[in-house]
Amino acid sequence: MRIAVIGGGAAGLVAAGSATGAEVEVFEHNDKLGKKIYITGKGRCNFTNVCDDETFLSSVVRNAPFLRSALSVFSPYSAVALLEDNGCKTKTERGRRAFPASDKASDVIKALSSYAKANGAQFRLGVDITDISYDGSVFKIAVDGKTETFDRVILCAGGLSYPTTGSDGSAYRFVKKFGHTVIPQTPSLVGLKTNEDLSCAEGLTLKNVSICAEGLKPIFGDAMITSDGISGPVALTLSAYLARREKPYAIYVDFKPALSAEELDARILRDFSAGRNKSFKNVLDGLLPKSIIPFIIERSRIAPDKPVNSVTRNERQALVETLKRLRLEVTGTEGFERAVITCGGVDVKEIYPKTMMSKLCRGLYICGEMLDVDALTGGYNLHIAFATGYAAGVHASGDKYD
Numbered sequence: 254m255r256i257a258v259i260g261g262g263a264a265g266l267v268a269a270g271s272a273t274g275a276e277v278e279v280f281e282h283n284d285k286l287g288k289k290i291y292i293t294g295k296g297r298c299n300f301t302n303v304c305d306d307e308t309f310l311s312s313v314v315r316n317a318p319f320l321r322s323a324l325s326v327f328s329p330y331s332a333v334a335l336l337e338d339n340g341c342k343t344k345t346e347r348g349r350r351a352f353p354a355s356d357k358a359s360d361v362i363k364a365l366s367s368y369a370k371a372n373g374a375q376f377r378l379g380v381d382i383t384d385i386s387y388d389g390s391v392f393k394i395a396v397d398g399k400t401e402t403f404d405r406v407i408l409c410a411g412g413l414s415y416p417t418t419g420s421d422g423s424a425y426r427f428v429k430k431f432g433h434t435v436i437p438q439t440p441s442l443v444g445l446k447t448n449e450d451l452s453c454a455e456g457l458t459l460k461n462v463s464i465c466a467e468g469l470k471p472i473f474g475d476a477m478i479t480s481d482g483i484s485g486p487v488a489l490t491l492s493a494y495l496a497r498r499e500k501p502y503a504i505y506v507d508f509k510p511a512l513s514a515e516e517l518d519a520r521i522l523r524d525f526s527a528g529r530n531k532s533f534k535n536v537l538d539g540l541l542p543k544s545i546i547p548f549i550i551e552r553s554r555i556a557p558d559k560p561v562n563s564v565t566r567n568e569r570q571a572l573v574e575t576l577k578r579l580r581l582e583v584t585g586t587e588g589f590e591r592a593v594i595t596c597g598g599v600d601v602k603e604i605y606p607k608t609m610m611s612k613l614c615r616g617l618y619i620c621g622e623m624l625d626v627d628a629l630t631g632g633y634n635l636h637i638a639f640a641t642g643y644a645a646g647v648h649a650s651g652d653k654y655d
């Protein structure tokens with residue numbers, strides 16, 4: 254049995270290692286394996302989230318039920334064991350996030366490569382696959398102008414995010430040829446752009462804020478102001494839930510989620526009376542980081558030089574409203590160049606969830622980020638690549654199409 258694995262990333266290397274008993278060739282158009290893994294987790298590679306299946310699936314934003322079977326076979330504990338067994342010691346940090354003990358993503362790549370190599374996989378690097386066809390008995394693959402034949406093909410060529418790592422979307426055209434539906438892709442886990450001028454606070458981290466949008470529960474945590482919008486953990490999570498929402502849309506920042514509007518008003522009154530001889534612009538230091546104050550003052554529509562003892566009750570209400578529900582209009586995202594993951598991809602209704610085989614073409618398996626499955630940050634996305642790659646490898650190398 255000859256199997257072609259297209260893509261030497263997270264899904265491809267696990268597929269190549271788990272396709273036991275088969276003659277496996279991994280085609281990768283970069284001259285190195287796992288180029289994207291190298292930059293994951295800021296170079297530390299948060300490779301899985303050590304949790305039970307239900308917790309895992311609750312962090313999958315799109316098509317969680319599709320993953321149930323693959324996850325039950327290849328759990329986060331399996332990922333830890335696979336790396337440990339292949340020479341990469343691991344550790345688990347806050348939020349059950351697992352990393353290589355060395356904090357080096359390159360150690361994860363080495364371990365995954367060893368796993369694939371131990372199964373006899375051949376790596377064909379710097380090789381671009383430009384076409385795949387099936388004549389009813391074998392797959393024909395166009396490799397650098399020549400055709401090679403294989404019994405089965407595992408497609409794991411990634412999504413559209415960070416195209417410089419090699420995931421350039423070239424393989425979507427192959428699946429379309431086989432009749433697959435590709436759900437339109439949008440960037441996810443990505444910074445949001447707004448049309449407000451937040452430049453005064455560029456680079457500021459807003460600690461313990463909450464942000465919500467219509468139809469979405471508030472998301473708590475830290476956010477970062479960028480040159481043209483908002484990024485950081487809360488914004489990334491928002492971007493995942495809102496990846497398919499038509500823009501522009503509004504989001505609402507609560508700078509003081511621990512206080513009710515009444516409690517915040519009381520706090521402001523206390524600050525005002527403590528600084529009763531000051532102007533309005535000089536009494537907000539205790540409430541907000543300095544650099545965001547000019548923006549908040551502008552939004553509250555209170556004259557910055559107004560003596561604080563003449564700020565009216567209505568004006569104070571406007572300030573409370575600004576701090577509890579600052580409206581920002583999201584006009585776009587930082588795009589695929591900066592997105593951690595792709596929302597959209599091959600429609601999972603056309604894939605068998607146990608085996609990752611295409612329902613439209615026997616012997617063709619599709620896994621990893623190419624599929625219309627994506628999750629939040631925390632190690633879930635790499636694990637999805639591992640678990641779906643594992644299912645594809647195990648079943649592609651089997652005698653039967655089960």
Ligand SMILES: Cc1cc2nc3c(=O)[nH]c(=O)nc-3n(C[C@H](O)[C@H](O)[C@H](O)COP(=O)(O)OP(=O)(O)OC[C@H]3O[C@@H](n4cnc5c(N)ncnc54)[C@H](O)[C@@H]3O)c2cc1C
Pocket residue numbers: 259260261262263264265280281282283286287288289290292293294295298299300301380381382383409410411412414415418419420421422423424592593594620621622623631632633634635636638
């Ligand atoms: C900056 C960043 C940080 C991230 N951090 C984390 C993290 O800490 N934890 C986490 O869980 N997830 C993280 N992710 C997401 C994670 O990297 C992906 O979910 C995962 O890499 C997807 O694996 P994959 O194998 O499906 O695709 P990829 O890793 O993209 O691999 C696909 C491979 O196929 C190759 N290829 C494509 N087309 C062809 C072709 N035509 N011929 C030959 N080869 C081809 C590509 O070069 C690529 O190497 C991060 C992503 C980014 C961008």
